[in-house]
Amino acid sequence: MEILLDEKQLGQAVARLAELIQSDIPSKTQIAVIGIRSRGEILAQRLIKALQGHFTYPVLNGTLDITLYRDDLNRAKGAPPRVRTTEINFDITDKLILLVDDVLYTGRSVRAAMNALTDFGRPRMMRLAVLVDRGRHEYPICADYIALQADIDPARSVRVRFKETDNEDRVIVE
């Protein structure tokens, strides 16, 4: 096991991500931050806190469960995945959607998330923010805002751990 980001570095990474977003998205934009379950959800909440005061309009927050849109549903490999709730209690049409996930790897989750989101309406724009881009994407998908870029061997896995769910703040490679 190797530590990619310790608690302090993780805090700085979130702040850096917020800075990148602030310098790129005009403050008068109607923005909705939507986290992909489950670590993306927590990252989204932290980002909203960090973005406080920047935007003129209230920043909306939603959570997306992409299970029903996964491309590996009908391939045998263990027990069925748990479907959890999607909570988007506002109309996404004409808003800038900032999609948030903890790790960008194959790009498949983001593809599923984009498909799911377009079933809710027609956003004006979609942007993607990730904490770690570990490279070696399988789909042609890139993030707009990246806190940490690292080339990680496909045999290893990157785990983002948050206090809210894992009792600690750090990113590790196993």
Added chain:
Amino acid sequence: MGRKTQWTHKHLIGLSDLTREEIELILDTAKSFEEFSTRSIKKAPTLRGKVVVNMFFEDSTRTRNSFTLAASRLSADVIEFTKTSSSVSKGETLIDTARNLEAMGVDIVVIRHSAGGAPKLLSRSINACVVNAGDGYHEHPTQGLLDVYTIRQMRGSLEGLKIGIVGDIAHSRVARSDVYAMTKLGAQVTLIGPPTLMPASVCDLPVKVSYNLDAVIEELDVINMLRIQFERLGGNPFPSVREYSHFFGLTMDRMQRAKKDILVMHPGPINRGLEIESEVADGPNSVILRQVANGLAVRMAVLFLVTQASTLEG
């Protein structure tokens, strides 16, 4: 709670076979499908390419349409099969019919049959997933699930709730599935009706029995009024419809004595003025239409879970 429970059944035959955790898993999954009705595109690609056949050997509007809609919201293709317009009327057996449909690439068979055990028999004979949509006097699992889902939605939990199921218990597959689901989730169930409509097997169920609705109505948190199924009644189980209504109908008068927040349920279709008065069925305590709406989410969850479990066998 129940986080580690995994769904492994490729068939849903009855709720008596399921554990509390498995029932809760279905309900939790259904919760995720609840918001579908609020989306601008009420469809997900989850079961794209899968074929569902609705094999209904008995009449149905709610259950059948609910399964059809549930399947189409998950992007499955649906074949509608009815007894009268099929080769069953030419004498083809159930299993032959199902095998033929399976040969066309059917993945899920949703079956309603007048013979208890038909879904079980089918599940042993074909490879497709089998979902019981009501078999004889045996079970109607998705109805039981949507009933407990509705109670959970309104009350948060079934733990300790007192639930009365009133009417023709003997001929009711709904009552049976309800009893299994409700008691597994911690509720206390009382079956209420005339002795002639109580099944002999009632002593095997974990329930109380009462022949007097007035004696128990005050303590109930939930009351489920079953339909008098004239098509199934043989002999003379009660002297007259008016007498039945008098003793076991849910009237405004009886509602006065019930708890103020009692939930009034009915699996439909309603015989208005018989087992339930219109004012009660349409009144503030009624969750009858909510049951129907929830049925959709529950059936989506069931279709999703059985197909996912079927991939386990590879």
